Amino acid sequence: MTARSLRLLCRAALGLLLCVAVAAAALQPSGTAQRPPEGMALIPGGRYTPLYSSPTDTQAVAVAPFYLDTHPVTNAEFLAFVRAHPTWRRSQVRRLFADDRYLQHWPGDLDFGPDSLGSRPVVNVSWFAADAYAAWRGKRLPTTAEWELAARAGRRQPTQAEDPELTRRILDWYGRPMPGVLPAVGSTFRNYWGIYDLHGLVWEWVLDFNSAVVTGESRNNTDLDRTLFCGSGAVGASSFDDYAAFIRFAFRSGLEADYTVPNLGFRCAMDAPAAARRTSSNPTS
């Protein structure tokens, strides 16, 4: 082999190596290359055991990866929405879609008060209003399973099992009276997935809140008013261990879609592409 042909062979080999490297990088799915939309974080898929499920259905529900807003929707953000859509302003909204306390904390249709209130979570909004806002943003409300999956995370771990102090603080919050003025979003803890304020700020609407079918006061299923509900005669609570989740479940069960509540807000979610699924360990129940 001549020196020249050897040089060319080396050059070709290097070129080939370069191509292979480039191709490999190009074709390999990379979690960091697909960034979540601004203001959202990726929650990897997982399994969630609904609080109430029928005895024939004791398996956890699979939840696909999804994006979740890192903060609840604020007064300022909601103002932008009602500016763009006058039918959702307080003076114009149909009573069908929001009760008469809709945005009652705002001085006016297009005024949430002093600038400092812009970063507080918007409250006194109905499910219909939250749903409409989410659609306006090209998003949707999270499902109960998605919300609860995200909320399971601790501060430094995917679950709160290693953080009993956090669990206590969450329960404390449920026992405390509501503050006169809600703190700004982002003022409570940031969880493992980068999501703020799932605990300790406001209750939050979910897409399927009306599936939280409460089966009656008694734990004994035979006491159920079977005529009011079909199918629920067979459901029972899977576990009362997560008392905070039970409180949230009970709260959602009492809601109707047109209700507005002074400490009930929301945040948005979005489907995430399958390629964004992380291969690292997902939280399991």
Add this chain to the structure above:
Amino acid sequence: MLPLRPALLLLLLGLTLTACRADVQPAQAPAAAAVPVRADAPAAPDLADLPEASLYVLDAPWTDQEGQTVRLASFRGRPVLMAMIFTHCGFACPTIVREMKQVTAGLSEAEQARVRYVLVSMDPERDTPEVLARYARAHGLDPAQWTLLRGDAQHVRVLANLLDVTYRREADGQFSHANLITLLDAEGTVVRRQEGLGTAPDETTAALRTLLAAR
């Protein structure tokens, strides 16, 4: 002797592969809210004058048991008995249907002819128009008066929230749901909710009679 060109071609190939990797879209197109977000756009002419509390402001397209597209506003002009069901429901939903018939059983023929019955499926996956048509035949539901509707999951959710019907799909495909018959007036406003099975229909019948007498 090896020419340089193959190496360059291989390099180009690698670069082409890079370009061919599809850019990942951050999200699928989300389901649009069925509640009118862009409702300040000119409303459909037949919705602009709906009363404040009318459910027919929900301008979503449904498909009936004959495969026709139906909007709720098309029921304007007559009182409506409405319920949410699913065809695979073994006991409660057939009972709901029977009780809807009981509401009008005591009315005169002329009165009966003016009532419309609407059944909305909470199971759009399985309750296709063909399935709905079969169900209607099995239960003797005359298409002249009975409309069975199928819509997309979000529209079903919104309507359920307007009617205040709770429901949940279980893993086995069955639904746990509230049993409710709603009486709407000719403008789609809720007049009366008859909750539960085995509830005496008398008050609903009386309310319906009042609606019919008013026209």
